[in-house]
Amino acid sequence: MASNEPALQEPPTTEWVPTAEWAPATGAEEWNPTEETVRPVRGRHRVVKQRNGLARSSTVLGVGVIAAVGAGGIATAQDKPAVSISLPDTITDNLPDAQSLPGVGSLMSDDSDEQDGNRNDAPLTAMSVADTASAADTQQGGAGEALRARILQQAEQQQAEADNEAKAAVEKAAAEKAAAEARAQQTAAEAKAAKEKQQAEEEAERKAEAERLAKLAASYSLPTSSYTLTSTFGEAGSMWSSGYHTGLDFAAPTGTPAKAVHGGTVKSAGWSGAYGYRIVLELEDGSEVWYCHLSSMTVGAGQSVSTGETIGRVGATGNVTGPHLHLEVHTPGGAGVDPAAWLRGKGLTV
Template structure:
């Protein structure tokens, strides 16, 4: 059998005490029938085209070295490699922990040999996997935190909008209430002002009427004095030919002076049937005042008289039951008026 090329060995070996590394001497290796015989019937040397045959031990060490150097990131996904060598070769191989870049990958408390099929996971690969999972978890956590922050921001914005709407509604309600209160106060003030104005106008009117009556009272006078009202205007009775009393009766002793109630002109002074002696005084506005049942007359027709001037005296002439002055008031058109109301309208107290 032709000899093969010597199997490559590591260039360095570790001192048994691990203090220093010395260069390994190269030795020629010529496989024989005994050396290439399968160990325990499970492994054999595989020939490769090109000349160099390598055992699974060399390949396993290469894989571990490659992983230790960081060149194969997916080694953690591959199953553990079981390694078995002949004693003649195993004695010459360096300890795996002494190989630079490999020993750090092996656990210190691991007592697993090359022939153990249950190889422990490498800490570097675990760290790499953990780093990948951690980065993904961190990325997911960051995305979740961003979503949470966005949700909180939206909630805060919605709350702020709700608060703003509530504030605007409250301000609007307050403004409406203030406007209503202002309108109510204005209405009350206007009503009060209107009432005060009305009262002032009434007071002014009353004052003006009092002044007018005072002037009238100065220009008008009662027809007689020391009298008693015995019959009023409109009374019914058989003693009056018309069935109703047409004037106002002032009972007084015979001879009591009778006066002109206002300035005017004596229209007539003569006997007049049931009226007895009667004087008709025409005023400036055309109205007439009749004085009846006189005992005597001191004024004659056509005479102008002034307010309070004596024009006759109380008597009992005509259709009477006793001495009194019968007074009637007629408009310019001839209609009869209530003498008491007419005198009071002139500011006189009857």
């Protein structure tokens, strides 16, 4: 602590001599206090053994500091000349006990300090006060630094935990996104594979059907050639007794060959009223194919024929408006079906 202390003054060099008022009584011996004559006092007021002329203790340190600041400096006992003081017995007998003097007992230490060796031998200087204050400040600063370091450590730990949580959240979101993308890709791949499989199956079915139809086409034949379709199955009209057309008309010039669509047996061959000359060809499965309005017939009932064999010729007999081949197809149960669809089912193009 800085202060405007006055300059130290040199102590007076003149020795003080007691006057007659202070002279001892006649016959009295000079009394000088010594260690042996001072009665040790135990308890709160302790006698301090003097060394180098200056008593030291924690209390003396505080008192010395205050005195040094007030006087503008500290003077040690070595700086002053020795003064001899003698007191008469009348005065010494009336001196109060040292223990009863206020403030004196605190400047003394008992013999236990001497026995334990707990003495402060450092000289009383202003540096002692500064060192004490500096040590206190250092201790306080050290505690503050420790608290600050602890707070910073906790903050860093919390920040690290927050960073770890954020990183974990980002990694979790990334993993969920990757899983969703993987599932979407898997779903798309499965759908694509299923579609490709279905397409492959359909393609296989088409190929199988084409092969089947090719085989059937080899065993089936169109009933005539160089034709024009004029009336289809189910077509309505007043010219037909049933009110609709029951077959498929292949218009062709008279005498155009009429062929067996498949191998079978001729069930009947002759005149059939509005159908004119008609041949009924029964196939192996029981189906019947009717050839009507023929101009002539080259087979008879009970005759077996093969695919593509000529069994008659196109004509205009019966109820007709011009030469054509009226073709009907009946199931084994007798119901009529569309001849065009039936022929396409056999691999033929009508």
